[in-house]
Amino acid sequence: MFKVEDLRYKYPKNPSDVINGISFEIAKGEIFGFLGPSGAGKSTTQKIMIKILEDFRGTISYNGKDIREYGDDFYEDIGVSFEMPIHFSKMTAMENIEFFLKLYKRNADVEKLMRRVGLWEHKDMMVGEFSKGMKIRLNIVRALLNEPHMLFLDEPTNGLDPTNAQILKDMIREFREAGGTVFITSHIMADIDQLCDRVAFIVEGEIKEVDSPRNLKIKYGKRTMTLEYKENGETVREEFPMDGIGQNETFLNLLQTKEIETLHSGETTLEDIFIRVTGVQLRDEQ
C-alpha cells in the first residue's frame, strides 16, 4: 500500500540530511509501528508520507502511484491523528466535527464514532472545556471522519486512561479488520506490541530493524529457559538452553521432582529491544 524507497530529507536550515536513505513497505491491512527516540526522524518521515513536507529525495508510492503525483484528493483517502489537540476550542465538539466533515466527499457515521469514544454526551460542550483525554479522543474521531483507507496515528493513546486506551486500541484493530492500514508511532511499547504486525526502529535517520514484534523478540531474546524452584526452603534459579530442552534430563528431572515457582523463556520485551537498538532509555524519551 505504501512503499518508501531510499527516502532522504534535509531541512533547509540543516547542514545534513535528517533522513538518510530509509526504505520500508507497509502492506494493505497491516498495522505498522514506527519507533525511535526523539529527533530520530519519526515525525519527519510521517510528515513526508502525509505530504506536509515536500522536496524529499527517493520515492514514496501509495497504491502504486508516486505521492508527488497525488493532488489534494490524497487526503480523501487518509486520516491523520496528531499527538496534540487540534480543535477550535471556542466551538463545540460537534461544531468542530461538522466543519471538518463538510470538507470530505466520504462521510463517516459521526454519532457512532462519537458514542464509541464516549463523547456523544459531550458533543455540545466547548472543546476548550474538554480534558486532555477527551481532546485526544476527539482527534481520533476527526481522523476517521472521511472513512479513510490509511490511518496515521501519532502517539494515539498518550494521555488516555486505561479504559479509553483499550477502546482506542479496539477501534484500531477493527479498522484493520475492515481492510484499513495503519501507520503508528508511540512511546508506549505495550501498545505497539499488542497492536502492530510489524515495527521499524529508526535511529538518526536510518532504519535499524524492521520485523514483527514476535520475530524481534526471538532475535533479541536469549534462547533459554529459566526455572525457579524451592529447595530446602530457598529459591533456586537455573537456566537451560532452549535447544534440545525436551531431552535435557536435568531440566526434566527438576520439573518432575521440585516445587516449581516460575518458568520463563528468555524472550525479551519490545522495550528492551528499543533500548538495545536505539541506545536510548524510554523514560528519557517520555
Place this chain on the structure above:
Amino acid sequence: MNSKRLWILIVGELSRLNKYGVFSISILVAFIWGVVLFLISDSVLGTFLPFVLFIDATMMSVMYIGAEMHFEKTESTISTMLVTPVSNAEMVLSKVLGNTIHNLISSLLIVAAFYIAGQLDFINELGFSLILVILGIVLSTATFTILGLVLSYYHKDFTDLLVSMFVIIFVLMIPAVLLMFGVIKGDFWETFMLVNPMQAVLEVIQGGFYNAAGELDLDYRYFLSLGYILVGGIVLYFFWAIPKFQDYAVRQSGV
C-alpha cells in the same frame, strides 16, 4: 479551486470570527466610531467618515486577521487543515474573503448609521455612491488582509505582529493623514504620495463620497490608486501569501 469547499471555508471563517469575539469587537469599534462621528462638527464630518472607513480597511483589517491567525497558531488547527483535501490557495482565499466580508459589514454599519441619521436630519446628509464606497472598502480590506496574513507568517505571536503593524501602518499613515488634513499641500505631493499604499486606500475610499459641489470627484489619482491597490493585492497574494503559506503552515505543525 473548489467553489463549494471555498464557501464552506468562508462560512467557517465567519463563524470563528464570531465565536472568538472578533466580530463583537469590530461591532464595538464601529459603534465607538459612530459615537465619535456624531459628536464632531458637521464641517469635518465629510472628511472624518472616509478617514474612519480608511482606518477600518487598513489597520483594523491587519489586526483582525492577525488575531485570527494567532488563535489558529495557539490551537494548532492549521496542522489538521493541512491534511484535508483543502488546497493552500483555498485556505488563504477563504481567510481573505472571510475577513473582507467581516470588515465590510462593520464598515457598512457605520455608513448606514450616518445615512439614516442624515435622512432623519440629525446630521448633515453625506452624499456618497454606495457602489464606490463598497468597492473601495472591499479592495482595500482584501489587500490589507493579505498584508496582515503575510506579516503573521513572520511573527511568532500576536504582540510581535502588533508592534510591527503599528510601526508599518504609522510610518505609512502619517504622511497620508497630513495630506488629508492639508498639512502637506500641492499637486506634486498629491501625486507623489500615491506610491504610499495607505494614501492609495484613502484616495479610493474618499472617491466614493461626493465633494462640496455634490459630485463624485474621480480624477486620475482615483483610478491610479484603484489600480495600485488591485495589482498590489494580486501580486502580494500570488507571489507571497500563497507560496509562503506552506512554509508557515509546516512550521506550525511543529517542524
